[in-house]
Amino acid sequence: MHSEQKKNIRQYDLPSLQQYFQEIGEKPFRAKQVYEWLWLKHAPTFEAMTNLSKPLRLSLENNFSLPAVTVDTLQKSEDGTMKSRFRLHDGHFVEGVLIPTETRQTACVSSQVGCSLSCKFCATGTMGRKRNLNFDEIYDEVALLNQQALQSSGKKLTNIVYMGMGEPLLNYNNVLKSIERITAADGLAMSPKRITVSTAGIAKMIRQLGDDKVRFNLALSLHAANDTKRNEIMPINETNDLKSLIDALNYFYKQTESQISFEYILFRNFNDSLQDADDLIKVYRQVPADLVNIIEYNPIDGGRFAKPDEDKVQAFMDYLSKHRVNSRLRRSRGKDIDAACGQLANKIA
Template identity: 75%
Template sequence: MAKAVKQNIRTLSLRDMEAYFEEMGEKKFRAKQVYEWLWLKQAQDIEAMTNLSKEIRTKLKEDFTLPALTVDTTQYSSDGTVKSRFRTHDGHLVEGVLIPTESRVTACVSSQIGCSLSCKFCATGYIDRKRNLDFDEIYDEVVLINQQSERIHGKKLTNIVFMGMGEPLLNYKNVLKAIERITSPDGLGMSPRRITVSTAGVAKQIRQLGDDNVKFKLALSLHAANDRKRHEIMPINDSNNIQSLIEALNYFYKKTKNEITFEYILFNNFNDSLMDADELIKIYRQVPADLVNIIEYNPIDFAKFTKPTEEKVEAFMAYLEKNRVNARLRRSRGKDIDAACGQLANKDTH
């Protein structure tokens, strides 16, 4: 007879765990102890739960697995950025980045192993999507990056951005469940206002975020301000055109009143003219967006794009400013270790 597949212990709620211990003839408070080990003390294995008897730990190991993420390799950039490649229990690799600035320490986390969207300018877009990350794997990414932050900077993470590998809204349930654990008082206790989920634009799921009344911020990766150009670099635009995204963002805002940001990477002679800036302004005026992040492009091996000149970037920014657009130029961090925006590709570092 085939052996039953053991359940991942982190999929149990506190109530499930209490029921498990009662059935075992143990006291209910044992469930709370295990729950604390899993989420507050971030135990990497059942053996680490030292206030449980050896018998209980043995029984837990017989009945459950604890498939924690582990750090495979770490790279340190000259600007203080740290990129980690994590290994999953089933041997997949996924990357996350620690980005320190003077005022904040941010974790940039992944939601999928690879990506199915094939955006032409992004290294992850050239990797096939292997699978979604489970909610506890996303939680582990944040835990491990937070430990790095405490070790290197002596302080906890201040912010989390879902801007790593994958499209968060195509792993909707796991991303929301991970954020629920990250923000829970019996998890990492982080404010949802310090979390930003970035999407390439899945209109239906943006509306769903509104219906679910989420508390975190939303960023839309726009990168081109008309459908023809956006379709050229982001195939997702076929099924989620700009008008449908404007409507979805307005719906999201009406429901949640949460902050919305536009992300716009400048590509030389593609979307960096003042006419492009005009089209961007038109979109900005149709959505209650707080900010437009203008992002420096980071060249990757497979893509034909290049960076615009500094003069062009300055002219674009000045034009937005003149038209009262709240825009910020985001300089790239961690370029020397392929940790910057659009560069995450699980490259072998050996």
Template identity: 45%
Template sequence: MFTDDTYMTGQKTDIRTLNLKELEQVVSGYNQPAFRAKQVFEWIWKKGINNFEGMTNIPDQLRKNLSEKFIFLTLDEINRAESTDGTIKLLFSLHDDKKTECVLIPSEDRVTACISSQTGCNLGCKFCSTAGIKKARDLSAGEIFEQFIASDNLSVAKFGRPLSNLVLMGMGEPLLNYENVMNAVEKIISPTGLNFSPQRITLSTAGITAGIRKLADDDVKFNLAISLHAANEKIRQGLMPVTNSNTIEDLKKAIIYFHKKTGTRVTYEYLMLKDINDSAVHASEFAEFCKITPCKINLIEYNPGDFDVFKSSAPETIIRFSEILKSKNLIVNIRKSRGKDISAACGQLANKC
């Protein structure tokens, strides 16, 4: 059974750290049949409930027993900011007073939630506001899952439709919290959980090569995005220190491995930074990089954050850059930033609603 005291409070353990087998053991310890464990499991992961009182088909005594030993370490929404473009940012306080954020992005045909995997981040990407907040800890599977539930409920309340897409692109590097992220995603996509389509989920990594290989070995069905931002080793090292231990050559090999095993076309995220990575030479280097496997490219305009040494490339530069890539038969989208006025755009999550 899970004993990490990060996910305990007082003497109580977060019930969402238990798998079904462990839950069955607990329930049988109270002389209750195994189907009761299944019912509790369903309340937690299929109906997304985060308290014992709401488990209405569970006998009172069992609910009392469970609540004496277990707890739900829930998210407490402490702030909400709404952008003029409809984007909503939620700031959550966690049971140990740490903070995390998620963002809801509506568009004509979809509502996307961008959720976090850690509190802060230690990877230190130079263009990212989150990098200014040291990682305090990994989020538990329950905390990651609950961001989805909170976003989904808000999506229905605000936009009259449930979430259509999920991206793991908020605070933190998901592949450095592999087990909890995969556990949460499994509950989101499983028929015994929320039954959300994996094709509508994208996990974004700064390029943790061991994690990409692990995803391939686990034969994941969701999409993978790589925050590339430069196909040139030196420039990427300058922007993303993670490149020092995950070189571009290693990254290429990991992506090839991932594609071979899963058949999935990866997406490259590329922030357009004025005079840093936006020249014709950089575009050619990027096109060369893209030859390794089928891919898609998102060119993203930069959002000035707290450490504003960078500027976004001019619109005409972004178009020129995309034309060079398209001339090499690559699929390119230019992404407009959403939620800039509430610091909810890419790279702006810094716990300040």
């Protein structure tokens, strides 16, 4: 059977696998063994499923595909951040980042190959969108980053952020299904409260998350708190303005009570004045948000923006603090290997 016609075995849930094994005259418990290899033990090939007989492994190989994601290159930053370039079965690449701190091991994962939103400050946006990732490919990224965390620190992942390449809400079903597998007892058994999905802001899909009663956290990439400026740097805002996003976030919170945060990158002389801080406070007060992450800008090749001076950043933070905005300054990690916010573009040094 040609690989094009073979069905990806990870598209089968346990009952379907059990049915398949029954049909070929195998014991039903074999299905459970295979399922464990796929999700719990994260076997990259059928050959690796060592408690199955050789003929059975061969039979699976002949009838199914197992398009596992592999690490193509791994770069390590001076600050301990690790960036993986993952190779997909069709030769595409995406990037994922492991960010270790004293108390956390955070995986930043991609949901699309490239991105169609063309935000003016993001390297991924210059690539265009090649395709969506399947749920099992996203799961692979997380499982591989978890292995790296265990190997480098002896600790497993504590947090996952969907903040890598792509707009997660434009790959809605696969993102939700990947989180379902990551949080499942027979998956990585991670709490949804430790997972954050970041969106550039698609109001309709934020409402859909509310309707689906999701239990993970949501982060809105705001980056400008008035429509004129936001339209200029994030074309998506022209069809999803701030009012529609504020309404959608309130709806999302009413349905789920899940945590909401804002991401706000500071750009020199663009969105770093006290007037900009005022606009940000206005938006913050209209949404039950827990936190505003102020992020320092990381330059990208050919980008038009620069980082504000340190005193400007401090003045902005002080102003937010004076107005009782729960904010924190996020110093970017992994800049020396292009692993920081907005720098992921499959570029190999």
